[in-house]
Amino acid sequence: MTTLLAIGTGKGLFLATSTDGRRSWQISGPHFPMTGVYAVAVDSRRAVPRLLAGTSSSHFGPSLATSDDLGSSWQEPEHAPVAFPADAAASLGRVWQLTPGGPAEPDVVWAGTEPSALFRSADGGRTFELVRALWDHPHRTQWGAGFGGQAVHSVLPHPRDPARLVVAMSTGGVYRSDDAGASWAPGNTGIHARYLPDEWPEFGQCVHKIARDAGDPERLYAQNHHGVYRSDDGGRTWASIAAGLPSDFGFPMVAHPTRPGMIWSFPLVADWQRFPADHRCRVYRSADAGGTWEPLSAGLPDGPFYPAVLRDAMCADDADPAGVYFGTRSGEVYASRDEGDSWSLVAAHLPDVLCVRAAEV
Amino acid sequence: MVTVLVPGPLRGEVGGAARLTVRAHGTLRDVLDELADGWPRLSRRLRDERGDLRRYVNVYVDGEDCRQAGGLAAPVRPGAEVRVLPSVAGG
Numbered sequence: 001m002t003t004l005l006a007i008g009t010g011k012g013l014f015l016a017t018s019t020d021g022r023r024s025w026q027i028s029g030p031h032f033p034m035t036g037v038y039a040v041a042v043d044s045r046r047a048v049p050r051l052l053a054g055t056s057s058s059h060f061g062p063s064l065a066t067s068d069d070l071g072s073s074w075q076e077p078e079h080a081p082v083a084f085p086a087d088a089a090a091s092l093g094r095v096w097q098l099t100p101g102g103p104a105e106p107d108v109v110w111a112g113t114e115p116s117a118l119f120r121s122a123d124g125g126r127t128f129e130l131v132r133a134l135w136d137h138p139h140r141t142q143w144g145a146g147f148g149g150q151a152v153h154s155v156l157p158h159p160r161d162p163a164r165l166v167v168a169m170s171t172g173g174v175y176r177s178d179d180a181g182a183s184w185a186p187g188n189t190g191i192h193a194r195y196l197p198d199e200w201p202e203f204g205q206c207v208h209k210i211a212r213d214a215g216d217p218e219r220l221y222a223q224n225h226h227g228v229y230r231s232d233d234g235g236r237t238w239a240s241i242a243a244g245l246p247s248d249f250g251f252p253m254v255a256h257p258t259r260p261g262m263i264w265s266f267p268l269v270a271d272w273q274r275f276p277a278d279h280r281c282r283v284y285r286s287a288d289a290g291g292t293w294e295p296l297s298a299g300l301p302d303g304p305f306y307p308a309v310l311r312d313a314m315c316a317d318d319a320d321p322a323g324v325y326f327g328t329r330s331g332e333v334y335a336s337r338d339e340g341d342s343w344s345l346v347a348a349h350l351p352d353v354l355c356v357r358a359a360e361v
Numbered sequence: 362m363v364t365v366l367v368p369g370p371l372r373g374e375v376g377g378a379a380r381l382t383v384r385a386h387g388t389l390r391d392v393l394d395e396l397a398d399g400w401p402r403l404s405r406r407l408r409d410e411r412g413d414l415r416r417y418v419n420v421y422v423d424g425e426d427c428r429q430a431g432g433l434a435a436p437v438r439p440g441a442e443v444r445v446l447p448s449v450a451g452g
Contacts, residue, residue: 059417059447060371060406078401083410091409 003317004070005325005358006051007333008037009351013053015071016346022323022337025346031071034058041098042359043125044318045106049361052109052125054082054095062094064111066125070361075126082111082119082128088135090115097312098125099155104162112152116143116169120181131181134167139186139203143172146206146225153311154210159217166210166220166235173205174222176235190238192227195271209253209311210235215260219289223253223265223311230290241290246277252314256322256339261289264296264316264324264340266309274308281305283314283326285340299343300334307332312355319360327353363392363437366444367403374403389422390433392443407445417450 005016005025012030032055039054051067053074064081065074084090093114101108109125112118117135119128134140134152143150151169158164163180166187173188186203193205206225213219220231222238226249229238242248247267256262265284267277276282281300284293307328314326324340327333331350334343365381372379385395390412397404407418412433414420420427421444427435437443 057406058450059415061409061415063405076402080405080410086410089411091411091413 001360003358004042004361006040006042007327007353008040008355009353010036011351013037014350022335027347036354038354039095039098040355040357041100042357043100044359044361045100050124052098054098056094062092064095077126081126085130093149096151096153097155102157102159102162110155112155114149114151116150116152116172118152118167133182134184137184146170156210156212168207168210171204171206173203173207174235187235191224191229194226208251211253211255213260214256214258221253221255221263223250225271244293245284251311252309254314254316257316257318262287266314266326268308275306279304279306283340296340310354313353315356315358317358323358325356325358327356364442368445368447371403371406374406375400386437386439389427389435389437392437417448419446419448
């Protein structure tokens with residue numbers, strides 16, 4: 001079995017492959033040199049796995065490319081695959097998230113974008129259409145921009161019900177749809193927004209990342225701009241699970257692909273101190289849905305460590321046992337083939353890592 | 362006819378051509394609109410979906426920066442040379 005690890009960086013996409021049970025990796029790239037690759041997906045639902053990469057050139061703008069031969073060649077349509085319609089009076093900043101749809105919709109791919117919008121593809125990610133109801137939401141004019149921009153960065157299809165979808169944006173927070181995107185309701189009750197005058201607003205939270213539990217689709221996890229939360233009702237209400245972490249600030253939130261209750265995070269000190277907690281390179285894992293946390297550092301650098309891990313720069317693969325991966329802004333990528341118990345270096349000296357995604361292919 | 366000079370990084374979008382010829386003239390918008398009809402992949406590197414020129418793409422009409430000459434409304438005479446150049450940007 002081959003495992004593919006796609007590494008999006010500030011200056012292109014690198015592809016790491018392992019054919020020996022994730023013990024060693026061969027790396028190709030950069031694909032799309034000098035473009036920021038903020039979003040990548042490995043759609044392994046297809047007979048032939050499809051890679052999708054959201055690229056962003058500082059000169060020539062954003063685009064999206066697909067590959068059906070594991071990155072040997074890439075295809076881009078003649079016309080922009082993700083673009084706002086004329087009446088939206090907006091232009092795409094970049095694609096921030098690419099998420100294959102649920103198992104019942106094998107050709108659906110979702111794209112979260114900057115500015116905050118959701119696009120849907122019905123042809124496996126070659127072309128996309130704007131989800132109008134979210135774009136036309138009356139809250140949209142009040143959604144703000146964080147330092148990285150204003151974007152939909154998380155898209156969670158429901159594993160069994162294609163009508164149900166949860167997205168998260170910075171800033172704006174969590175929005176839920178139960179009717180295949182025809183209408184959207186905020187789902188931020190319980191998420192503290194200490195950076196706003198109203199600290200418990202209906203929306204406006206700066207949710208950094210959300211993830212869905214492997215066993216219970218009603219159970220979601222969120223890393224907020226300060227605050228780590230769990231929802232047991234599909235994202236309607238949230239409760240803190242930050243106790244036991246060294247800090248409640250950070251960006252990634254990753255759920256195990258098959259083991260209920262297991263999640264990983266990479267805490268940073270605080271919004272004014274965006275360094276790893278205690279200046280140490282440690283991943284934190286919970287095996288009980290955030291009830292307790294344990295630091296994981298075997299094989300990781302044991303000296304002072306300062307690079308941050310961005311919201312999409314941590315992921316899990318779909319192997320058994322699950323592999324976990326993260327990349328740093330200093331261009332290092334680490335992998336664990338045992339759910340985080342131990343780690344090894346996959347790559348170093350890359351450009352800053354923006355996103356990682358991995359799957360058996 | 363108007364000649365459009367394509368910079369090296371974008372020639373892959375037009376089959377390797379360094380220069381293209383379009384019939385349109387009048388304004389830069391007219392020229393770029395015809396370019397979009399014939400070479401959409403090149404066009405979307407130069408302009409966003411609203412038709413605006415991308416921030417770090419510079420276009421010179423007969424040697425003059427279009428941004429100093431009306432932007433997309435810059436006049437383009439028959440026989441003009443339109444040169445596309447990436448600006449000095451990026452890290």
